[in-house]
Amino acid sequence: MTAIEFLQGLSEMEIIGGLTVLSLLIGGIIMAAGIITAKIVKMVFFKYYAPTLPQDTAKNFGKIIYFGIIAITFFIFTSTQGIDFSGLLVAGGIFAVVIGFATQSVVSNLISGVFLMIEKPAKHGDTIQIPDMGISGTLLDISTFSSRIRKFDGTVIRIPNEKLFTSNIRSLTNSTIRRAEAMVGIAYKDDIENAISVIKNEIQLTMPFVLRIPEPEFRVEELGDSSVNIQVLVWHPRDDWSQVQPHLLTTIKRALDKSGIEIPFPQRVVWEAKD
Amino acid sequence: MSEENTKSNFSKYGLYTVNENLELTLPDTVIKFEKIGENAFSYFRQDSEGKIIEKMIPVKSNELKIELAPIRPLNHPARRTGYVFLKFDKEIYLSQNSAASIFVHCPIEIGIFLIHDSNRESLDWVTCNPLNSRFGLYGSPDTGTLCKYAEVSLATDFSDSIPYVECVMKIVIENNLESGKTVGKVIFPITDNSLYYEDSKSILDGIKVTLKKRAVVSIADVKTDVISTDWTTSPTWEASTSHTKMEMGLE
Numbered sequence: 001m002t003a004i005e006f007l008q009g010l011s012e013m014e015i016i017g018g019l020t021v022l023s024l025l026i027g028g029i030i031m032a033a034g035i036i037t038a039k040i041v042k043m044v045f046f047k048y049y050a051p052t053l054p055q056d057t058a059k060n061f062g063k064i065i066y067f068g069i070i071a072i073t074f075f076i077f078t079s080t081q082g083i084d085f086s087g088l089l090v091a092g093g094i095f096a097v098v099i100g101f102a103t104q105s106v107v108s109n110l111i112s113g114v115f116l117m118i119e120k121p122a123k124h125g126d127t128i129q130i131p132d133m134g135i136s137g138t139l140l141d142i143s144t145f146s147s148r149i150r151k152f153d154g155t156v157i158r159i160p161n162e163k164l165f166t167s168n169i170r171s172l173t174n175s176t177i178r179r180a181e182a183m184v185g186i187a188y189k190d191d192i193e194n195a196i197s198v199i200k201n202e203i204q205l206t207m208p209f210v211l212r213i214p215e216p217e218f219r220v221e222e223l224g225d226s227s228v229n230i231q232v233l234v235w236h237p238r239d240d241w242s243q244v245q246p247h248l249l250t251t252i253k254r255a256l257d258k259s260g261i262e263i264p265f266p267q268r269v270v271w272e273a274k275d
Numbered sequence: 276m277s278e279e280n281t282k283s284n285f286s287k288y289g290l291y292t293v294n295e296n297l298e299l300t301l302p303d304t305v306i307k308f309e310k311i312g313e314n315a316f317s318y319f320r321q322d323s324e325g326k327i328i329e330k331m332i333p334v335k336s337n338e339l340k341i342e343l344a345p346i347r348p349l350n351h352p353a354r355r356t357g358y359v360f361l362k363f364d365k366e367i368y369l370s371q372n373s374a375a376s377i378f379v380h381c382p383i384e385i386g387i388f389l390i391h392d393s394n395r396e397s398l399d400w401v402t403c404n405p406l407n408s409r410f411g412l413y414g415s416p417d418t419g420t421l422c423k424y425a426e427v428s429l430a431t432d433f434s435d436s437i438p439y440v441e442c443v444m445k446i447v448i449e450n451n452l453e454s455g456k457t458v459g460k461v462i463f464p465i466t467d468n469s470l471y472y473e474d475s476k477s478i479l480d481g482i483k484v485t486l487k488k489r490a491v492v493s494i495a496d497v498k499t500d501v502i503s504t505d506w507t508t509s510p511t512w513e514a515s516t517s518h519t520k521m522e523m524g525l526e
Contacts, residue, residue, distance in 0.1 A: 174417070175416050175417045176412065176414075176416060176417070176418070176419050176420070176421050177412055177416050177419070177421065178416075179416075204406075204409075205406065208351070208352035208405065208408065208409060209352060209353075209410070210409075210410075211409070211410045211411055211412055211424070212409045212410070212411045212424045213360070213362075213411035213412055213413075213424060214412060214416075235412065235416070236410075237355045237410060237421055239355070240353070240355075243352075
Protein backbone atom coordinates (compact mmCIF):
# COMPACT_ATOMS: atom_id res chain seq x y z
CA MET A 1 0.00 0.00 0.00
CA THR A 2 1.48 3.32 -1.07
CA ALA A 3 1.29 6.50 0.98
CA ILE A 4 -1.22 7.97 -1.48
CA GLU A 5 -3.47 4.97 -1.12
CA PHE A 6 -3.12 5.21 2.66
CA LEU A 7 -4.16 8.89 2.62
CA GLN A 8 -7.00 8.09 0.23
CA GLY A 9 -8.19 5.49 2.70
CA LEU A 10 -8.09 8.04 5.51
CA SER A 11 -10.07 10.53 3.41
CA GLU A 12 -12.83 7.98 2.98
CA MET A 13 -13.11 7.22 6.71
CA GLU A 14 -15.82 9.69 7.77
CA ILE A 15 -16.20 10.41 11.49
CA ILE A 16 -19.10 12.85 11.68
CA GLY A 17 -20.83 15.37 9.34
CA GLY A 18 -18.23 15.21 6.54
CA LEU A 19 -15.31 15.20 8.97
CA THR A 20 -12.89 12.53 7.83
CA VAL A 21 -9.81 11.13 9.55
CA LEU A 22 -7.63 12.81 6.90
CA SER A 23 -9.17 16.24 7.45
CA LEU A 24 -8.74 15.70 11.20
CA LEU A 25 -5.07 14.86 10.60
CA ILE A 26 -4.58 17.96 8.44
CA GLY A 27 -6.42 19.98 11.08
CA GLY A 28 -4.08 18.64 13.72
CA ILE A 29 -1.05 19.68 11.65
CA ILE A 30 -2.54 23.17 11.06
CA MET A 31 -3.34 23.56 14.75
CA ALA A 32 0.15 22.37 15.78
CA ALA A 33 1.70 24.85 13.35
CA GLY A 34 -0.60 27.55 14.72
CA ILE A 35 0.35 26.82 18.34
CA ILE A 36 4.07 26.81 17.50
CA THR A 37 3.67 30.11 15.60
CA ALA A 38 1.72 31.58 18.52
CA LYS A 39 4.44 30.56 20.96
CA ILE A 40 7.20 32.01 18.75
CA VAL A 41 5.35 35.29 18.19
CA LYS A 42 4.62 35.54 21.93
CA MET A 43 8.27 34.88 22.73
CA VAL A 44 9.46 37.51 20.23
CA PHE A 45 6.92 39.97 21.63
CA PHE A 46 8.10 39.43 25.22
CA LYS A 47 11.75 39.67 24.23
CA TYR A 48 11.68 42.77 22.05
CA TYR A 49 8.51 44.76 22.68
CA ALA A 50 7.21 43.91 26.15
CA PRO A 51 10.08 45.62 28.04
CA THR A 52 8.89 48.98 26.69
CA LEU A 53 5.32 48.44 27.95
CA PRO A 54 3.91 48.41 31.49
CA GLN A 55 4.09 44.88 32.88
CA ASP A 56 0.30 44.36 33.09
CA THR A 57 -0.26 45.61 29.54
CA ALA A 58 2.57 43.47 28.19
CA LYS A 59 1.22 40.35 29.89
CA ASN A 60 -2.29 40.92 28.57
CA PHE A 61 -1.07 41.75 25.06
CA GLY A 62 0.93 38.54 25.15
CA LYS A 63 -2.20 36.56 25.97
CA ILE A 64 -4.24 38.32 23.27
CA ILE A 65 -1.55 37.59 20.67
CA TYR A 66 -1.21 33.94 21.74
CA PHE A 67 -4.89 33.07 21.88
CA GLY A 68 -5.66 35.29 18.84
CA ILE A 69 -3.26 33.29 16.64
CA ILE A 70 -4.70 30.00 17.91
CA ALA A 71 -8.26 31.20 17.21
CA ILE A 72 -7.29 32.32 13.69
CA THR A 73 -5.61 28.95 13.13
CA PHE A 74 -8.78 27.16 14.24
CA PHE A 75 -10.88 29.20 11.81
CA ILE A 76 -8.42 28.38 8.99
CA PHE A 77 -8.70 24.70 9.90
CA THR A 78 -12.51 24.68 9.89
CA SER A 79 -12.84 26.75 6.71
CA THR A 80 -10.27 24.79 4.68
CA GLN A 81 -11.66 21.43 5.70
CA GLY A 82 -15.27 22.47 5.08
CA ILE A 83 -16.42 21.40 8.52
CA ASP A 84 -20.05 22.29 9.16
CA PHE A 85 -20.80 23.09 12.79
CA SER A 86 -24.49 23.85 12.26
CA GLY A 87 -25.41 20.48 13.70
CA LEU A 88 -23.62 21.32 16.90
CA LEU A 89 -25.22 24.75 17.28
CA VAL A 90 -28.40 23.60 19.05
CA ALA A 91 -26.51 21.33 21.43
CA GLY A 92 -23.89 24.02 21.80
CA GLY A 93 -26.52 26.63 22.71
CA ILE A 94 -27.88 24.50 25.55
CA PHE A 95 -24.36 23.65 26.63
CA ALA A 96 -23.47 27.34 26.62
CA VAL A 97 -26.38 28.18 28.95
CA VAL A 98 -25.29 25.46 31.37
CA ILE A 99 -21.67 26.58 31.19
CA GLY A 100 -22.79 30.20 31.54
CA PHE A 101 -24.49 29.51 34.86
CA ALA A 102 -21.61 27.35 36.06
CA THR A 103 -18.95 29.91 35.19
CA GLN A 104 -20.79 33.04 36.25
CA SER A 105 -18.08 34.10 38.69
CA VAL A 106 -15.34 33.31 36.17
CA VAL A 107 -16.99 35.55 33.56
CA SER A 108 -17.58 38.19 36.21
CA ASN A 109 -13.88 38.12 37.11
CA LEU A 110 -12.96 38.31 33.43
CA ILE A 111 -15.18 41.33 32.79
CA SER A 112 -13.96 43.01 35.99
CA GLY A 113 -10.39 42.34 34.88
CA VAL A 114 -11.07 44.05 31.55
CA PHE A 115 -12.60 47.06 33.30
CA LEU A 116 -9.68 47.24 35.75
CA MET A 117 -7.28 47.26 32.83
CA ILE A 118 -9.25 50.04 31.14
CA GLU A 119 -9.83 52.14 34.26
CA LYS A 120 -6.34 51.52 35.71
CA PRO A 121 -7.04 52.48 39.35
CA ALA A 122 -3.46 51.39 40.05
CA LYS A 123 -0.56 50.12 38.00
CA HIS A 124 2.15 47.50 38.45
CA GLY A 125 4.50 48.45 41.28
CA ASP A 126 2.11 50.87 43.00
CA THR A 127 1.71 50.60 46.74
CA ILE A 128 -1.99 50.25 47.41
CA GLN A 129 -4.32 49.66 50.29
CA ILE A 130 -7.70 47.92 50.11
CA PRO A 131 -9.37 49.05 53.33
CA ASP A 132 -12.41 46.75 52.90
CA MET A 133 -10.17 43.69 52.99
CA GLY A 134 -7.48 45.09 55.30
CA ILE A 135 -4.81 44.49 52.66
CA SER A 136 -1.83 46.76 51.97
CA GLY A 137 1.06 46.05 49.65
CA THR A 138 2.58 46.38 46.22
CA LEU A 139 0.43 45.57 43.21
CA LEU A 140 2.23 42.87 41.24
CA ASP A 141 -0.20 42.49 38.35
CA ILE A 142 -3.79 42.64 37.19
CA SER A 143 -4.32 39.59 34.99
CA THR A 144 -7.38 38.11 33.29
CA PHE A 145 -9.16 36.66 36.30
CA SER A 146 -7.30 37.84 39.38
CA SER A 147 -4.80 40.35 40.72
CA ARG A 148 -1.80 39.71 42.91
CA ILE A 149 -0.55 41.92 45.71
CA ARG A 150 2.71 41.48 47.60
CA LYS A 151 1.93 42.36 51.20
CA PHE A 152 4.53 44.12 53.35
CA ASP A 153 5.24 40.85 55.18
CA GLY A 154 6.52 39.41 51.88
CA THR A 155 3.59 37.11 51.17
CA VAL A 156 1.65 37.35 47.93
CA ILE A 157 -2.14 37.44 48.01
CA ARG A 158 -4.37 36.70 45.00
CA ILE A 159 -7.59 38.67 44.82
CA PRO A 160 -10.35 37.81 42.30
CA ASN A 161 -10.82 40.77 39.96
CA GLU A 162 -14.52 41.04 40.79
CA LYS A 163 -13.73 41.71 44.46
CA LEU A 164 -10.95 44.16 43.62
CA PHE A 165 -13.15 46.03 41.14
CA THR A 166 -15.93 46.53 43.68
CA SER A 167 -13.58 47.50 46.53
CA ASN A 168 -12.21 50.88 47.52
CA ILE A 169 -8.60 51.10 46.37
CA ARG A 170 -6.35 53.60 48.15
CA SER A 171 -3.23 54.41 46.16
CA LEU A 172 -0.29 55.34 48.35
CA THR A 173 2.04 56.27 45.49
CA ASN A 174 -0.02 58.55 43.28
CA SER A 175 0.92 61.75 45.08
CA THR A 176 4.36 63.32 45.13
CA ILE A 177 4.42 63.41 48.91
CA ARG A 178 2.65 61.68 51.81
CA ARG A 179 1.83 62.62 55.37
CA ALA A 180 2.86 60.78 58.50
CA GLU A 181 1.01 61.32 61.76
CA ALA A 182 1.58 60.75 65.45
CA MET A 183 -0.27 61.64 68.65
CA VAL A 184 1.49 62.57 71.87
CA GLY A 185 0.17 63.66 75.25
CA ILE A 186 1.94 66.18 77.47
CA ALA A 187 1.23 67.02 81.10
CA TYR A 188 -1.19 69.83 81.89
CA LYS A 189 1.54 71.67 83.78
CA ASP A 190 3.76 71.93 80.68
CA ASP A 191 3.65 74.76 78.17
CA ILE A 192 2.05 73.68 74.90
CA GLU A 193 3.91 76.21 72.74
CA ASN A 194 7.24 75.14 74.21
CA ALA A 195 6.45 71.45 73.63
CA ILE A 196 5.53 72.13 70.01
CA SER A 197 8.69 74.18 69.52
CA VAL A 198 11.03 71.49 70.88
CA ILE A 199 9.32 68.74 68.86
CA LYS A 200 9.57 70.84 65.70
CA ASN A 201 13.25 71.57 66.26
CA GLU A 202 14.08 67.91 66.90
CA ILE A 203 12.19 66.81 63.78
CA GLN A 204 14.01 69.39 61.64
CA LEU A 205 17.38 68.41 63.07
CA THR A 206 17.14 64.64 62.99
CA MET A 207 14.61 63.66 60.31
CA PRO A 208 16.09 64.59 56.91
CA PHE A 209 13.19 63.12 54.96
CA VAL A 210 10.62 65.39 56.61
CA LEU A 211 9.74 68.27 54.28
CA ARG A 212 10.44 71.85 55.32
CA ILE A 213 7.61 72.97 53.04
CA PRO A 214 4.80 72.18 53.83
CA GLU A 215 5.94 72.69 57.40
CA PRO A 216 5.22 70.13 60.12
CA GLU A 217 1.78 70.82 61.56
CA PHE A 218 0.76 70.60 65.21
CA ARG A 219 -2.82 70.40 66.40
CA VAL A 220 -3.98 70.34 70.00
CA GLU A 221 -6.42 67.53 69.41
CA GLU A 222 -7.88 66.94 72.83
CA LEU A 223 -7.78 68.01 76.46
CA GLY A 224 -7.72 64.41 77.63
CA ASP A 225 -8.26 62.82 81.04
CA SER A 226 -4.56 62.76 81.85
CA SER A 227 -2.83 64.82 79.18
CA VAL A 228 -3.07 67.50 76.54
CA ASN A 229 -3.01 65.49 73.32
CA ILE A 230 -1.11 67.00 70.40
CA GLN A 231 -1.31 65.60 66.90
CA VAL A 232 1.89 65.90 64.87
CA LEU A 233 1.60 65.82 61.07
CA VAL A 234 4.67 65.82 58.84
CA TRP A 235 5.08 65.42 55.08
CA HIS A 236 7.69 63.28 53.37
CA PRO A 237 8.52 62.08 49.81
CA ARG A 238 6.02 59.34 48.96
CA ASP A 239 8.59 56.52 48.82
CA ASP A 240 10.18 57.35 52.18
CA TRP A 241 7.37 56.36 54.53
CA SER A 242 9.67 53.87 56.25
CA GLN A 243 12.18 56.66 57.00
CA VAL A 244 9.59 58.80 58.73
CA GLN A 245 6.48 57.16 60.21
CA PRO A 246 8.23 54.44 62.27
CA HIS A 247 10.69 57.01 63.71
CA LEU A 248 8.30 59.88 64.36
CA LEU A 249 7.20 58.88 67.86
CA THR A 250 10.79 58.11 68.86
CA THR A 251 11.86 61.58 67.75
CA ILE A 252 8.97 63.23 69.58
CA LYS A 253 9.71 61.35 72.81
CA ARG A 254 13.41 62.19 72.58
CA ALA A 255 12.58 65.89 72.13
CA LEU A 256 10.24 65.91 75.12
CA ASP A 257 12.69 63.95 77.29
CA LYS A 258 15.52 66.38 76.47
CA SER A 259 13.37 69.33 77.51
CA GLY A 260 12.01 67.70 80.63
CA ILE A 261 8.44 67.78 79.35
CA GLU A 262 6.38 65.04 80.94
CA ILE A 263 4.41 62.47 79.00
CA PRO A 264 1.95 61.56 81.76
CA PHE A 265 0.61 58.12 82.55
CA PRO A 266 -3.17 57.80 82.75
CA GLN A 267 -4.07 59.00 86.22
CA ARG A 268 -7.16 59.29 88.39
CA VAL A 269 -7.58 61.53 91.43
CA VAL A 270 -9.55 59.80 94.22
CA TRP A 271 -11.15 62.02 96.83
CA GLU A 272 -11.89 60.29 100.07
CA ALA A 273 -14.80 61.79 101.95
CA LYS A 274 -14.40 62.37 105.72
CA ASP A 275 -17.20 62.24 108.26
CA MET B 276 33.91 77.89 60.00
CA SER B 277 36.06 80.90 59.32
CA GLU B 278 37.79 81.77 56.09
CA GLU B 279 41.16 81.48 57.85
CA ASN B 280 40.47 77.94 58.98
CA THR B 281 39.25 77.00 55.56
CA LYS B 282 42.40 78.24 53.94
CA SER B 283 44.73 76.61 56.42
CA ASN B 284 43.14 73.28 57.33
CA PHE B 285 40.88 71.91 54.66
CA SER B 286 41.78 70.19 51.41
CA LYS B 287 41.23 72.09 48.22
CA TYR B 288 39.16 70.94 45.28
CA GLY B 289 41.13 69.50 42.42
CA LEU B 290 43.17 66.54 41.23
CA TYR B 291 45.14 64.32 43.59
CA THR B 292 47.47 61.42 42.90
CA VAL B 293 47.59 58.73 45.57
CA ASN B 294 50.84 56.75 45.69
CA GLU B 295 50.71 55.44 49.27
CA ASN B 296 48.33 57.33 51.54
CA LEU B 297 46.20 60.41 51.15
CA GLU B 298 44.04 62.12 53.73
CA LEU B 299 41.57 64.78 52.69
CA THR B 300 40.00 66.94 55.34
CA LEU B 301 36.72 68.73 54.85
CA PRO B 302 34.54 70.39 57.51
CA ASP B 303 33.53 67.58 59.95
CA THR B 304 34.49 65.04 57.30
CA VAL B 305 37.56 62.85 56.86
CA ILE B 306 38.45 61.02 53.66
CA LYS B 307 41.36 58.58 53.54
CA PHE B 308 42.95 56.61 50.73
CA GLU B 309 45.49 53.94 51.63
CA LYS B 310 47.50 51.54 49.51
CA ILE B 311 46.72 48.02 50.72
CA GLY B 312 48.37 45.98 48.00
CA GLU B 313 50.30 46.07 44.75
CA ASN B 314 47.21 47.05 42.79
CA ALA B 315 44.65 47.93 45.38
CA PHE B 316 43.70 50.93 47.50
CA SER B 317 41.24 51.29 50.34
CA TYR B 318 38.83 54.17 50.70
CA PHE B 319 37.49 55.43 54.02
CA ARG B 320 35.10 58.29 54.65
CA GLN B 321 33.50 59.55 57.83
CA ASP B 322 31.01 62.35 57.34
CA SER B 323 29.58 65.04 59.58
CA GLU B 324 26.75 62.73 60.70
CA GLY B 325 29.24 60.06 61.81
CA LYS B 326 28.42 57.76 58.92
CA ILE B 327 31.35 55.64 57.75
CA ILE B 328 31.83 54.31 54.24
CA GLU B 329 34.65 51.91 53.36
CA LYS B 330 35.49 50.61 49.89
CA MET B 331 38.26 48.71 48.18
CA ILE B 332 39.49 49.98 44.83
CA PRO B 333 41.46 47.58 42.60
CA VAL B 334 43.59 49.49 40.08
CA LYS B 335 45.73 48.59 37.07
CA SER B 336 48.64 50.91 37.90
CA ASN B 337 50.56 51.62 41.08
CA GLU B 338 48.84 54.90 41.69
CA LEU B 339 45.36 56.23 41.96
CA LYS B 340 44.16 59.50 40.52
CA ILE B 341 41.18 61.21 42.07
CA GLU B 342 39.32 64.49 41.80
CA LEU B 343 37.60 66.30 44.63
CA ALA B 344 34.94 68.62 43.24
CA PRO B 345 31.70 70.34 44.20
CA ILE B 346 28.56 68.67 42.86
CA ARG B 347 24.86 69.54 42.70
CA PRO B 348 23.07 69.22 46.06
CA LEU B 349 20.79 66.36 45.07
CA ASN B 350 22.11 63.27 46.88
CA HIS B 351 21.55 63.88 50.60
CA PRO B 352 19.59 62.27 52.24
CA ALA B 353 18.60 60.41 49.06
CA ARG B 354 18.26 61.32 45.42
CA ARG B 355 14.59 62.02 44.81
CA THR B 356 14.48 65.03 42.52
CA GLY B 357 16.42 67.21 40.10
CA TYR B 358 14.81 70.46 41.26
CA VAL B 359 16.07 73.00 43.76
CA PHE B 360 13.91 75.38 45.82
CA LEU B 361 15.88 78.37 47.11
CA LYS B 362 14.13 80.58 49.64
CA PHE B 363 15.87 83.94 49.99
CA ASP B 364 16.46 85.33 53.46
CA LYS B 365 15.51 88.75 52.08
CA GLU B 366 12.80 89.26 49.49
CA ILE B 367 13.59 91.28 46.37
CA TYR B 368 11.15 93.90 45.18
CA LEU B 369 11.07 94.67 41.47
CA SER B 370 9.02 97.57 40.21
CA GLN B 371 7.15 97.29 36.91
CA ASN B 372 9.23 96.75 33.75
CA SER B 373 12.51 96.54 35.60
CA ALA B 374 15.32 94.02 35.96
CA ALA B 375 17.90 93.12 38.58
CA SER B 376 20.90 90.86 38.90
CA ILE B 377 21.56 89.26 42.23
CA PHE B 378 24.04 86.76 43.60
CA VAL B 379 22.76 84.09 45.95
CA HIS B 380 24.32 81.22 47.81
CA CYS B 381 23.25 77.75 46.78
CA PRO B 382 24.06 74.57 48.73
CA ILE B 383 26.51 72.09 47.26
CA GLU B 384 27.71 68.60 47.98
CA ILE B 385 31.21 67.32 47.36
CA GLY B 386 31.94 64.50 44.97
CA ILE B 387 34.95 62.19 44.97
CA PHE B 388 35.73 60.93 41.46
CA LEU B 389 38.18 58.31 40.25
CA ILE B 390 40.05 59.28 37.11
CA HIS B 391 40.54 56.60 34.47
CA ASP B 392 42.26 58.02 31.40
CA SER B 393 40.14 61.10 30.87
CA ASN B 394 36.97 59.62 32.37
CA ARG B 395 35.64 60.60 35.77
CA GLU B 396 33.92 57.81 37.68
CA SER B 397 31.75 58.67 40.66
CA LEU B 398 33.18 57.05 43.79
CA ASP B 399 31.43 58.83 46.64
CA TRP B 400 29.84 62.07 47.77
CA VAL B 401 29.54 63.94 51.05
CA THR B 402 27.66 66.91 52.37
CA CYS B 403 29.30 69.22 54.86
CA ASN B 404 26.06 70.90 55.86
CA PRO B 405 23.43 68.16 56.24
CA LEU B 406 21.12 70.41 58.27
CA ASN B 407 20.49 72.65 55.27
CA SER B 408 19.83 69.66 53.03
CA ARG B 409 16.11 69.03 53.17
CA PHE B 410 13.17 68.54 50.84
CA GLY B 411 10.40 70.99 50.07
CA LEU B 412 7.35 70.91 47.86
CA TYR B 413 6.41 73.49 45.30
CA GLY B 414 2.70 73.18 44.55
CA SER B 415 0.02 70.90 45.91
CA PRO B 416 0.69 67.45 47.41
CA ASP B 417 -0.80 65.58 44.45
CA THR B 418 0.61 67.56 41.54
CA GLY B 419 3.45 69.59 43.09
CA THR B 420 7.14 69.29 42.38
CA LEU B 421 9.41 67.79 44.99
CA CYS B 422 12.56 69.89 45.36
CA LYS B 423 15.70 70.06 47.43
CA TYR B 424 14.92 72.98 49.74
CA ALA B 425 17.35 75.47 51.23
CA GLU B 426 17.07 78.82 52.92
CA VAL B 427 19.83 80.92 51.40
CA SER B 428 21.33 84.34 51.82
CA LEU B 429 22.28 86.87 49.18
CA ALA B 430 25.95 86.97 48.17
CA THR B 431 28.01 89.95 47.18
CA ASP B 432 29.68 88.43 44.10
CA PHE B 433 31.11 85.18 42.68
CA SER B 434 33.98 85.23 45.17
CA ASP B 435 31.59 85.14 48.13
CA SER B 436 31.03 81.37 48.14
CA ILE B 437 31.21 79.50 51.44
CA PRO B 438 33.85 76.80 50.94
CA TYR B 439 32.54 73.21 50.85
CA VAL B 440 29.04 74.30 51.83
CA GLU B 441 27.58 76.83 49.42
CA CYS B 442 28.47 78.05 45.95
CA VAL B 443 27.39 81.33 44.41
CA MET B 444 25.01 81.68 41.49
CA LYS B 445 23.83 84.69 39.59
CA ILE B 446 20.11 85.22 39.11
CA VAL B 447 18.82 87.76 36.64
CA ILE B 448 15.22 88.68 37.36
CA GLU B 449 13.23 90.60 34.80
CA ASN B 450 9.81 91.95 35.61
CA ASN B 451 7.83 92.49 32.42
CA LEU B 452 4.55 92.89 34.28
CA GLU B 453 2.59 96.09 34.67
CA SER B 454 2.92 96.02 38.44
CA GLY B 455 5.68 95.65 41.01
CA LYS B 456 6.45 92.14 42.28
CA THR B 457 8.23 90.70 45.30
CA VAL B 458 10.41 87.67 44.68
CA GLY B 459 11.21 85.55 47.72
CA LYS B 460 12.02 82.18 46.23
CA VAL B 461 13.12 80.51 43.05
CA ILE B 462 12.54 76.94 41.85
CA PHE B 463 14.55 75.52 38.96
CA PRO B 464 15.90 72.24 37.57
CA ILE B 465 19.51 72.33 38.72
CA THR B 466 20.45 69.41 36.45
CA ASP B 467 20.87 71.94 33.63
CA ASN B 468 23.42 73.99 35.60
CA SER B 469 27.13 73.19 35.74
CA LEU B 470 29.39 73.83 38.71
CA TYR B 471 32.86 75.33 38.51
CA TYR B 472 35.57 75.42 41.17
CA GLU B 473 38.85 77.06 42.06
CA ASP B 474 40.75 76.17 45.26
CA SER B 475 37.90 75.80 47.75
CA LYS B 476 35.42 78.12 46.08
CA SER B 477 32.68 77.20 43.67
CA ILE B 478 30.17 78.86 41.38
CA LEU B 479 27.10 77.59 39.56
CA ASP B 480 25.63 78.47 36.20
CA GLY B 481 23.05 81.18 36.68
CA ILE B 482 19.38 81.41 35.81
CA LYS B 483 17.30 84.07 34.17
CA VAL B 484 13.83 84.53 35.60
CA THR B 485 11.32 86.49 33.52
CA LEU B 486 8.07 87.52 35.13
CA LYS B 487 5.56 87.89 32.36
CA LYS B 488 1.92 87.59 31.44
CA ARG B 489 0.61 84.57 29.57
CA ALA B 490 -3.05 85.13 28.68
CA VAL B 491 -4.47 86.25 32.02
CA VAL B 492 -1.96 84.43 34.21
CA SER B 493 1.31 85.87 35.53
CA ILE B 494 4.12 83.36 35.19
CA ALA B 495 7.83 83.17 35.97
CA ASP B 496 9.81 81.76 33.07
CA VAL B 497 13.12 80.25 34.25
CA LYS B 498 16.03 79.60 31.87
CA THR B 499 19.59 78.51 32.51
CA ASP B 500 22.20 81.19 31.98
CA VAL B 501 25.57 79.55 31.31
CA ILE B 502 28.45 81.57 32.73
CA SER B 503 31.78 82.09 31.08
CA THR B 504 34.64 81.39 33.48
CA ASP B 505 38.16 80.01 33.52
CA TRP B 506 37.45 78.02 36.69
CA THR B 507 37.50 74.20 36.39
CA THR B 508 34.20 72.56 35.47
CA SER B 509 33.09 69.95 38.00
CA PRO B 510 32.34 66.46 36.75
CA THR B 511 28.72 65.35 36.93
CA TRP B 512 27.93 62.96 39.71
CA GLU B 513 26.27 59.82 38.38
CA ALA B 514 24.68 57.44 40.86
CA SER B 515 25.68 54.43 38.79
CA THR B 516 25.37 51.78 41.51
CA SER B 517 21.72 52.50 42.21
CA HIS B 518 20.75 51.20 38.75
CA THR B 519 22.79 48.00 38.86
CA LYS B 520 20.78 44.80 38.72
CA MET B 521 22.01 41.93 40.85
CA GLU B 522 22.28 38.60 39.11
CA MET B 523 23.32 35.15 40.33
CA GLY B 524 23.34 36.43 43.92
CA LEU B 525 26.41 38.58 43.27
CA GLU B 526 26.53 41.71 45.36
